[in-house]
Each structure stands twice: as structure tokens, then as C-alpha cells.
Amino acid sequence: MQETAGAIRTRARAALRRAILDAALDQLATTGADGLSVRQVARQVGLASSAIYRYVPSRDALLTELILAGYDQLGEAAEQAEAGCDRGDLRGRFAATARAVRSWGAAHPHHYALLYGSPVPGYAAPEETAGPASRVPLVLSGILRDAAVAGAPPPPRPGPEPDSGILEPEVLTTVLAGVAPRAATEAVLVWASLFGVVSFELFGHFVGSVADADRFFEAALGSLMDRLALPG
Amino acid sequence: MQETAGAIRTRARAALRRAILDAALDQLATTGADGLSVRQVARQVGLASSAIYRYVPSRDALLTELILAGYDQLGEAAEQAEAGCDRGDLRGRFAATARAVRSWGAAHPHHYALLYGSPVPGYAAPEETAGPASRVPLVLSGILRDAAVAGAPPPPRPGPEPDSGILEPEVLTTVLAGVAPRAATEAVLVWASLFGVVSFELFGHFVGSVADADRFFEAALGSLMDRLALPG
DNA sequence: TGTACATCAGTGAACGCGCGTTCACTGATGTAC
DNA sequence: TGTACATCAGTGAACGCGCGTTCACTGATGTAC
Numbered sequence A, B: 001m002q003e004t005a006g007a008i009r010t011r012a013r014a015a016l017r018r019a020i021l022d023a024a025l026d027q028l029a030t031t032g033a034d035g036l037s038v039r040q041v042a043r044q045v046g047l048a049s050s051a052i053y054r055y056v057p058s059r060d061a062l063l064t065e066l067i068l069a070g071y072d073q074l075g076e077a078a079e080q081a082e083a084g085c086d087r088g089d090l091r092g093r094f095a096a097t098a099r100a101v102r103s104w105g106a107a108h109p110h111h112y113a114l115l116y117g118s119p120v121p122g123y124a125a126p127e128e129t130a131g132p133a134s135r136v137p138l139v140l141s142g143i144l145r146d147a148a149v150a151g152a153p154p155p156p157r158p159g160p161e162p163d164s165g166i167l168e169p170e171v172l173t174t175v176l177a178g179v180a181p182r183a184a185t186e187a188v189l190v191w192a193s194l195f196g197v198v199s200f201e202l203f204g205h206f207v208g209s210v211a212d213a214d215r216f217f218e219a220a221l222g223s224l225m226d227r228l229a230l231p232g
Numbered sequence C, D: 001t002g003t004a005c006a007t008c009a010g011t012g013a014a015c016g017c018g019c020g021t022t023c024a025c026t027g028a029t030g031t032a033c
Helices: A005-031 A038-045 A049-054 A059-083 A090-107 A109-116 A127-133 A135-150 A169-173 A181-202 A213-227 B005-031 B038-045 B049-054 B059-083 B090-107 B109-116 B127-133 B135-150 B169-173 B181-202 B213-227
Strands: none
Touching: A005 A038, A005 A059, A005 A109, A038 A049, A038 A059, A059 A090, A059 A109, A059 A127, A059 A135, A090 A109, A090 A135, A090 A181, A090 A213, A109 A181, A127 A135, A135 A181, A169 A181, A181 A213, A181 B181, A181 B213, A213 B181, A213 B213, B005 B038, B005 B059, B005 B109, B038 B049, B038 B059, B059 B090, B059 B109, B059 B127, B059 B135, B090 B109, B090 B135, B090 B181, B090 B213, B109 B181, B127 B135, B135 B181, B169 B181, B181 B213
16 A cells, blocks of 8 residues: 555654654753753754754753653653552562662663752743653552552541641542542652652762662662551 | 951952852852853852952852852751750651751752752762761751660660661761661661652642642651651 | 062953754655646 | 646754853052062
8 A cells, every 4th residue: 555645754754753852862861951952952863953943842842852751751661560560469569660760760860850850940841741740659559549448448537537638639539549648648758758769869869878779779668668558 | 456458358358259159149049050150140249250260260169169058058957956956855856857958948949959959960069068968967867866875775686687788887887876777777768758758849749749738748757757766 | 768579359352162043045845737 | 748836844044142261461459678
């Protein structure tokens, strides 16, 4: 079946768009987000700098794409790692997810920093990033929900629930549905702690105090899972 | 007593140096570290851009000074907050320290990001920053050591200590002397978790999940202190 | 008291650079009649 | 089959900008004799 000229052009366009994004990823990996420049990207793909604007409206848009790609890569890695675990092994699932986050960060430190480091000054993350950004949290909350179903339902204490109002109601009724507010708050803390540990390691704050980063991370994992009361 | 001319000059030099640093701090606060420029600093103090080099050898050195100043400001805030507490109130001391960290970060988000956000690309933190950077950890470890003295000494379990080798030996024998390796590892995790929570809040990762940041932080504090087994 | 000299903060022009973005254009390819 | 037209990827020059750093210099102030 003969391919139409239009289809060929469309495909070429898409391929070049990918090449541009790959070049940008490449530069992010070596130079960091600040060093990312439209002109260098153009040089790398072998185009005039002005040609980039046929594919990407601005440098900021390019940054946005890198952020989206980062959250998606990281989310993908976490999801795959978790999916490879026995469903009943809640601790294994959590550990696999956390290790995937750490590994991805170690493999792409500048990219990780773009997502979880200093906000880029003068750049406001558009709403489109919210979805991909929540992939890792979604994996984690899935584990918690399974734990809430499997374990004894938390006994509703009398009186007003002390932790209500801390988290967004929408979160408590959707991603963390079935998880008691107290445990849900703890879960958000664990989430932040996990990234806190990974960031501290990648950003060099453990130099001088942690001697064996691998073992430290495993110990941290155990502690975090205990706080979530994951059985095992 | 007549002041010598030399003394006057020296004082003037010091004052101008301070003015330059203040201008740099100012720009850091508004523009962020990337926006910091020698020429803008010069404009703000009313000097030719070349004159700055009589006071600061390079832009990188200026950055280093800002980092040092940041760690010192933050450390100072933490130390003062902790010093205002009843010595026996271990939980109060921890909470005061942690709240000081969060407050300082909220008041100086760009400065906080310079210290705890993405490493500045192409810039390696010189060793001089190690001292000031450890002021907050020192406050926290001081509380833990007091707790170790006050509480029952951890029973040395038979067999090899399972957590030895994770932290630098030097840390275990100095700042965390008297704290069992297991608890010390936990302490480092708590330290990273604290900054993880503060960073997540300041960098916007709680948008959409945490509704009441103040209450969340207090809840987090309680949980972290429980993990340190602080009595109260 | 006066003069020659040294010190040193500060100047302003310049070097050489890279950047994001715009715009009128070329030239190849495909389409309509 | 041939011709006029439309589409569109890509070009290259240009605009206007700000940057870090250097360097020969001015001019005021203090010092030595």
C-alpha cells in the first residue's frame, strides 16, 4: 500500500521533533537545565537555530517537554518495577518502587534535579505536568490501598478524626480512598521523606555522614515501610 | 583617641564589602541564584562593574559567600530557637529547631533553594561550606545525645551490630557519640526527611495533596520525633 | 613647610562571548486545472 | 502532459540584549624626607 506524501511528511516531522527532544535531553544530561539552549540544540540536530521554532514555540516550551518526559520516564520506571512484584508482597512492592526512583535519579541526576530540585526561576510549571508528576505517588498509594483492604480496617476512633483537614479531601476520597486520614498523612510524609533521602544523596548532602549509601537507603526503606505499617 | 587613617580605610573597605554582599543577597532573594550577576550587583551598590573585583575575586566566589551566609543564617536561626527551650524538653527542642528551618526556608525560598535545591551546575562547593552546613545537624544531634544520656542506654545486643558501617565512623564517635548505630542511622533518615518535607512544601510538590501546610508540618514533626523515640 | 613618591579605590572602554527570537527569503515538493 | 499556484521545511542575517573579566588610566589620600 502506497504511503501518501502527506503521511511521509508527517512522519518526518515527528521524527525530527523527536530528534530535537533527544538533543535537548542530551544537553540536560550533560549541562543541566540552565545550560539548555535553543541554539545548541539546533547545532546538535544540524539545523539553523531558527528552524527549531518550526517544532517548538519557545525555550520554555522545550523545558516543559523535558519536565513532562522526566515525570513520565520516572513514572514508567516505578510502575514497571512495582508491576514485577508479587501482588501480596506489599513491602516488596514499596521497596521496588522506591529503588526505581533512586536508580532513575542516579542515572539522570540533572533530569532529577529539574523535577525535584530548585524551581526554575521565572518558569511556572503548567498544569499539564500534574498528571505525569503524580505517577509515582499513584503507585505508592496503590500499595497503601491494597494494604488497607488486606489488613484490619483501622478502628474508627470516637470523636472527631484528629487528622482530617490536613490533606485535600479529593485525595482522601480518590487515590487514598479507604486509608484512614491519620495513615494518609503519614503516607504523604513518607513520600516526601523518600524523595528527601534521594535528593540528599544526589545533591551531596550525605558526604561526610553516610559511608555506605546503598545500605543506608535499604535501612531507610525498612524504616519508611514500618511507618506505613506495611506487613512483612 | 584619634583613629588612624588606615583604620578608617579598612573600615570603609569592610563596609563596602558588606554592601556588595547585601546587594547580592538582595538579588538572590528576588531573582534566584541564576539571576545573580556581578554587573547588577555593581549597579545596585553604585559602582562600576569592574570595581567589584577589588572586593570579590569572581562570580563564583560571590556565590560561595552567599552559600556560606545562608548556612550561617539558617544555623543561627536553628540554634537560637533551640537554645530558647527548656533543656529537659527534648521534643520541644527538636520541634523548635525544625520549625526554625521551615520558617527560614519560607522567608528565603531562593536562598534555601541555593543550599538544598539543585546543585549549581559547574560549581563545586568548596570545603569551607562544610562547617556552616553542619550547624543544623549539630543542633539535632545534640538533642539526640542528650536523649541517649537521659534515657536508658540501649542494650547492646549480642552479635555484630547490624547497622555498623552505614554511617561514617567519625560521625558515630563524635557528633553522635553515645547514640547506638541503629538509632544514628534513623537520625540521619529523620534529618533528610525533615528537609525533604520542607523542600517539597517550598518547591510546590504538595500542591494538590496537602491542604493545610502548617498542620501537616506539625503532624510530620510528631511522627519524626516518634521515630527518634524522643520521650514526651 | 614643602615636595616627591607610593598606595589604592574606582573608572570606563573594550574583548569576546552566547543567548532567544524575528523575518524576509529560497527551493523543493505536491496539487489543481 | 503541462503549467500556475500553494504549501511548507529550512536558511541566514539581523536585532538587541546581558554577561564575566581585563586593563590601562585617573585622582585622591597618605607617607618620607
